[in-house]
Amino acid sequence: MQGNSKSAEEGRSPSSALRAPSPREQGEGEDIAIVGGGIIGICAAAYLTEAGRNVTIFDRTGICEETSSGNAAAFAFSDVLPLAHKGMIRQLPKWLADPLGPLSIPPAYLPKLLPWLFRFWRAGRADLYEASLAAQVGMMRLAEAEWMGLLDRSGTRPMLREDGSLEFYESEAEFRASLPSWAARERFGIGFRHVEGEELAGLQPGLSPRFVKATFVPGWKTVADPKLLGKAVWAYAEGLGARFEKTRIERVDAGQDGATLTLADGTTRRARQLIIAAGAWSHLLAKNLGERIPLETERGYNTTLPKTAFDVKRQLIFSGHGFVITPLDTGLRVGGAVELGGIERPPNYARSKALLEKAKAFLPGLDPADGREWMGFRPSLPDSLPVIGAARNSASVIYAFGHGHLGLTQSAATGRLIRDLVLGQTPPIDLASFSPQRF
Template structure:
């Protein structure tokens, strides 16, 4: 396999804040392009939110969250503290401005712009992941069994049809199934599920943490370096941007990328960009391999969670808890999802699971921030991907590389502007 050459000593040096999948993919793409790259993270490479996600390349998931019917379900979901969406009452006053923006993002007048932006990013993501996995030697970690979205009633299925019709415009392949075909796609389901939608192009990975670390190994081979450290700010005085580490150390770079997930908006605020990012805390339990023969990722839209077969186990998780960064985890939510999975998959062995909670960085319109800071053309942002960080990481990395090289970009960045708020 041909590898791009390592950076020359005189190459522009890019500092990346964040060792999650977006930062890792950007490091790999920049290193391939000949940049010197240093990644900073407080824990390690792919050790936080990117380590425990559902492992999907959800390229067909183009509908913004505000347009998925969440507002319709909101009163019922909020009535259940362990349901698909939870907001601790004490956090609600803090959250209200974000919820107002989220409600406005669901307006029909905003639907088309958000849908088109997500579809363009997804199409780029599918192309870029194919190339990046080929170059990094990670293609054996790709799984292409598709996904199965399940419905418990005819009414639930009918309510989902407009969303599938919207996907028709972008050439997304799917088919609705029931009866014997549904049973063949996933044996052992509870009979409560009467219909489903099979998406053959949906992909998953062997394990998201293992993929992130393998992609980082590729970046390291090209000269990228990692430094453990807590970044407290980014400044733009002087000839170029600098990363400020806890303890007072100042590290100057040619360019800086902020890709710190749910913590990114705090750094952006120091640069004059007020970005309304909120934290969707996601929960899961990973059972040992063999807990149940799940053939492909299965999705329970009315319950807000998925089950993914990974090489390292069976991951059951999802749902949304809007509760910020400071509150302790509420693993009763993990247990509630596991209990539902036992009802939906009779015969599931629930023993030996590992519980986990991660912070999804979510913007009200479900469209990530990708672009330059207001204060400096040499400071870039790449965050706010919500549930789709893994899916959109390679596309985001390609766009960051284009910004760093000051070249034309494959898609219009205007919908992703950090200043759109």
């Protein structure tokens, strides 16, 4: 799948069609190795191959086969409030009292989680609010611009859905509590309007009368299916010369002149530049390099129903219950919630079933039959901002992980930023707030 990029300013080197043999082909190891075949790694590969670089992605399962395959499919460009500022700390006692509620922490995991929760609490301080908000707004503006360009260049624009979203409230008190967050969005030009009555019913017929108001965001975007989009962008990068190798990376080491990857079979690969974009496992590789980054895993659950389950017009957001319903080309996805439980515990699909029961109550007439349950790992940092930047002890290694709920949304922006860092160009936004060393 080829795009329509025509200039270096759009990211692709004019001479990339006349590609020289790769360092690997010349027996010199990799030029650029990316650990992680999720949407962040895919977009980084696309931008780097457009710039004429030779790229190999290493992943244990495949391209867009794990967390990036099952998300809620939103381009959440207006979701600029860091989680620590969304009232989650205030809601914690109520949510934790319900083992199947919007946020769950397995009791046995709580001692390990406490340092992260403390950092999360600190990130919500009022004096940090404006800086966090500004950093997220800048990232989102870049993300929207970069995604629109990448969709066009990769020929994937038909996968974009521009139907807007609806966020619901079950009481006047819940609605009023949301107003400060909408005022913050309004400051940055994000469009929305509050709706009720007939207008609300027209935007989503068949909704339970328990919802008294909603906020409609007309600029909210989704994609036809996140897994299909990721694979299509990869096909574009592969057409430009990117390679994939299916293997588990057990360890990474680095110096100023390159990095070494140790594979599961004990063999090694050398790379001039290493990008760590391995999602919830990334901090373990960073630890090999002597860097401790406080990443935790939000385990997200969903059920994808047949398309005929209910006529959902656009993404529906039930923020008070921590989940969304998204119409996809491949089905109707009911998912969300947060379980802070690490990467080792088995899935608790009772959470998927609890979300589906709520969806049945919120959309009377929803057919819950024949659903596919899924669980994925969201790599989350306590201040809700990813790490994007060089490792402390080696400029040969660049981190690109920790996007939490916003991996799909921010992946094209991250790909652009990674390309700029690799090429030694000035990034379009200040990366200080995303520094791996900020902790």
